[in-house]
Amino acid sequence: MTAPQVVVFDVNETLSDMAPLAARFRDVGAPELTDRVWFASLLRDAFALTAAGGTERFATFATAGLRSILAGVPLTRELDAAVEHVMSGFTALDVHPDVPGGVRALKQSGRRLVTLSNGSAGVAERLLSTAGIRDEFEHLLSVEDAGVWKPAPGSYAYAARTCGVQPADMILVAVHPWDIDGANRAGLATAWINRDGRPYPEYFTAPTHTIAELPELADRLAA
Template sequence: MTTSPSVIVFDVNETLSDMSPMAGRFTDVGAPAHLAKQWFASLLRDGFALTAVGASRPFAEIGADALRTVLQGIDLDRDLDEAVDHVLAGFGSLPVHPDVPDGIRALRDEGRRLVTLTNGSTAVSERLLTSAGVRDRFEALLSVEDAGIWKPARGAYEYAARTCGTEPADMLLVAVHPWDIDGAARAGLRTAWIDRAGTPYPQAFTPPTIRATGLTDLVPQLA
C-alpha cells in the first residue's frame, strides 16, 4: 500500500470473537452442534435480505427469528423460548481468538486509531473486548444500529468514516467475511482479509488489499 491507513475498522463476530463455543449452546438445549453454523449463515442471509431492500432490524431479533426456524422440529430439552434465550446469551461470553490481544496492542502501539463496526450490538463488542483486556485500545465501538443499515451496504461504512471524522480511503476494514471485504472495498476502504483456516476466497467478491492469517500476521504487512 502506498500510504498506510490511519483508522483500522474491525468487524467483531468471528473476526475478533471465536464463535466455536456457540455449538455447545446448541447441544446444551438438545440440538445438534452442527446447527450453529447453519443458524449463523441463516441469520446473515435474512439480515442481508432486509439490507437489499433498504430495511434494517436488530441483529438479536433476526438471530432469534432464524433460530426458531432452524430449531423447528428438533426435540429440545426445554421450552423453545428458553432454548432461544440460552443460545443467544452465548454471544455474551465468547472469547477472542488467540492472536487478537497481541495484534490489537501492536497496532495501537504504532499509533493507529482502532474502532469496531459490527452488525451486532455494541454491548456484545464491549463485553468481548473488556474481557480480553484490550477495550482501552479502541477509541470507539460502533454498530450498524446507529447507521440504519447493515454491512455490506455502503451506508454502514460511510457511517463509520463520518463518525471517525475521516474518509473511507483513509480506513482499513479488517474482517474474516468475504462479503464484508467486498462491501468495504466498494465503499472505498482498503481491506484486510483474516483467514485463520486456509479457506479459498470466493471469486464473486472483490479481493482484499491484504491477506493475513491473524492479527499478529497483519501488523508487519501494514508497516
C-alpha cells in the same frame, strides 16, 4: 499508497471466537452444524431486508431465526429456554488467541482502532473488556446507528463520518469475504484474516492484504 490511519474491525467471528456456541446448540438437543445453518440464515435474512430498504437489530434476527430453526426439533428443554440458552452464549464468548497481541501491535504503531459490527455495541464492549483490550479502541460502532447492515456502502460511510476521515484513510479487518468486498467497494483498504486456510471466493473483490493471524497486519502496514 498512503497507510491507513484508522483500523476498522468486524466483531462477530473476526474478533470473537464463536465456536463455543456449537456446544450451546448441542445442549438444547439441536443436530450438529445447526449453529452454522442458523448464523448463515441470520445473515441471509438481514442482507435481504437491507437490500429491500429495511433494517432490524441483530438480536431480533438471531432470536427469530433460532425459534424458526429449532421448531420441530426434539429439544431437551422448552423452546423459550433453548433460545435463551443459546443467545446467552454471546455474552460468554472470548476473543481469538491472536487478537490481543494484534490489537496492541496496531495501537502501538500509532493507528486509531474502532469496531464496526452488525451486532450491538454492547456485545463488543463486553467482549473487549473481558479480553483486557477495550481501552485500545476509540469507538465501538454498530450498524444499528448506521441504519443499514454491512456490506451496504452506507455502513462503511457511517464509520468514516464518525471517525472524521475519508474511506481511503481506513482499513477494514474481517474474516468474512462479503465484508471485505463491501469495504473494498466503499473505498476502504482491507485485510482478510484467513485463520483456517480457505480459498477466497473469486466472485468477490480481492482483499488488500491476506493474513493468517492478526499480528501480521502491523508488520504489513509498516512495510
